[in-house]
Amino acid sequence: MTELLEKLRQLLGPKGLLDEDIEQRTTDGWGAQECHSPAIIRPENTHQLSEVMKLCHESGQKVVTHGGCTNMTRGCVSSKDELVISLERMTAIESIDSTNRTMTVQAGAPLQTVQEQAQANDLFFTLDLGARGTATIGGNIATNAGGNQVIRYGMAREQVLGLEIVLPDGRILSFMNHMLKNNAGYDLKHLFIGSEGNLGIITRAVLRLRPKMLSKTTALVATDKFSKMSHLLNHMEQALGGKLSAFETLWQNYYCIACKGENMGPPPLSENYPFYILIEASGANAESDSEQFLQALESAMSKELIANAVLAKSLQQQQTMWAIRDNIPALFAYQPMMLFDVSLPISEMESYLTEMQKI
Ligand SMILES: Cc1cc2nc3c(=O)[nH]c(=O)nc-3n(C[C@H](O)[C@H](O)[C@H](O)COP(=O)(O)OP(=O)(O)OC[C@H]3O[C@@H](n4cnc5c(N)ncnc54)[C@H](O)[C@@H]3O)c2cc1C
Incomplete structure (x- = not known):
């Protein structure tokens, strides 16, 4: 590999190849895995990358590509005999x-x-x-x-x-x-x-x-049954006429952990509901969109699809609600952990989750 690294250094210049302090880099969204590669190759354009790959291909050199290394499934982990190709200089x-x-x-x-x-x-x-x-x-x-x-x-x-x-x-x-x-x-x-x-x-x-969207209305709601969530989704889609832009469901165990994470304020809703849903609508008119959103929530409440709800009244409150949804790092306190991204038809989710939790 020494000969190949020398050729790559000549091709890319000093900024294009890093071979010191590499283990300080982490290779996944957990910030946990050290980088074990002998060098990080940092081309600055497509042509340079093409030349890099030609050289690696000729010498049978394995490579692992790095973007921001935020994936949670160890997709950027590399071993001592693999070179990292990082896109960090190709940001234009x-x-x-x-x-x-x-x-x-x-x-x-x-x-x-x-x-x-x-x-x-x-x-x-x-x-x-x-x-x-x-x-x-x-x-x-x-x-x-x-x-x-x-x-x-x-x-x-x-x-x-x-x-x-x-x-x-x-x-x-x-x-x-x-x-x-x-x-x-x-x-x-x-x-x-x-x-x-x-x-x-x-x-x-x-x-x-x-x-650009000119309005955004956000609410966090709670419900007591899984079947109500899927009805609520249909209800909101219909009532909002194409403006529904997010419908993110959070199970109680996730909600309780995420609300307690670092820099999190008091939970917008108490922690004793089995399901929470972050609902957002975006449109073109702040006043009428917000009115339509409120009506949709009220009619969902009258149909008993929602047990409790809180509407974000400011950008900060919207951010607080999204911070709970995005606080996946709060889960890292629990080890060992493997994260998966599982897709299922809505009709199969409830039985799958019940079975999973039993296991
Ligand atoms: C807090 C948080 C929230 C998240 N929320 C979501 C979510 O709501 N929905 C969702 O889908 N995902 C979510 N993710 C995962 C997210 O999709 C990935 O982290 C992100 O898309 C990966 O981008 P990256 O640049 O970090 O890629 P990396 O982690 O660097 O790479 C990911 C994979 O792609 C390969 N790769 C990277 N760049 C290239 C390239 N230029 N060409 C070819 N292959 C490449 C890598 O080798 C690796 O296999 C979340 C992650 C975090 C940390």
Whole structure:
């Protein structure tokens, strides 16, 4: 490997290859796993990465790609004989096209930067999750992340119009489509979305943007039966006429742990309900949207779908509610722990969870 590292150093310069203090880096969202790789390779553009991959391919060198290393399933863990390829120098927002509502970025751009740049241009990038400050767009796409607004806008896949990829042998594939409607043949970018770096390294992306939302109404509600939650979801979707943007259910055991985490204030609702739901609607008119939201909640209460509810009256209260949903790190106090992202049809959730808890 020494010879390969020397070639990579010559290719990338001193900033492009780190081989000191590497174990201080953590490789997952727990902040727990040390990095054991002999070096971190940090290309600054697609061309450099392509040359890196050619050299690695020629010498049969295994690599592990790092975005923000916020995944919770140890997807960035590397061993002593694997090199890390980090996208941390490929963070540029290359362009924003307000007419076509697209943004072209390098894959190492942090999610939050993308959101803020969209916002600054009166536009909206719909993907959002608790790790926004550190997670990268490339990592979001590689894991096909869902996030807080998946119910309205779909997963990361739905926000990607175009991709550029470097294959394991260094070849560059460019599918940098900018159009929402494009029915010209196969759409191979989808193979790479959710592939977790197994098929290639995502280097650039064309992202779909939407018009900026002008209103946001948030409530935390509690209910006493699982079946009521699914009725409530249908009720809110119908009553809000397409404005429902989040419906995040929290089980009592999670709620109690998350509310007690660091920097958390008093819980917005008492801790004695079996289920909590964070409900949010976004639209274009703060006054009428909030009125519609309130009416929807009131009619849900009169149908006894909700046992208790608290409406956020300020941005700070909205943030407090979301902080509970996002406080996954509070779970880290319990060890050993393995996290999974399990998807089920709503109709199967209750029996699955009852069985799981029994086990
Ligand atoms: C507090 C918190 C809240 C979260 N909430 C949610 C949530 O609500 N919904 C949800 O779906 N997820 C959630 N996640 C997980 C989240 O989806 C991932 O952490 C994030 O999308 C990964 O981005 P990353 O840049 O950190 O990728 P990394 O963790 O660096 O990488 C993830 C995987 O993708 C590969 N990879 C990274 N970059 C590239 C690239 N450019 N090309 C090819 N492969 C690459 C890596 O090798 C690894 O296998 C949460 C995580 C945290 C810490």
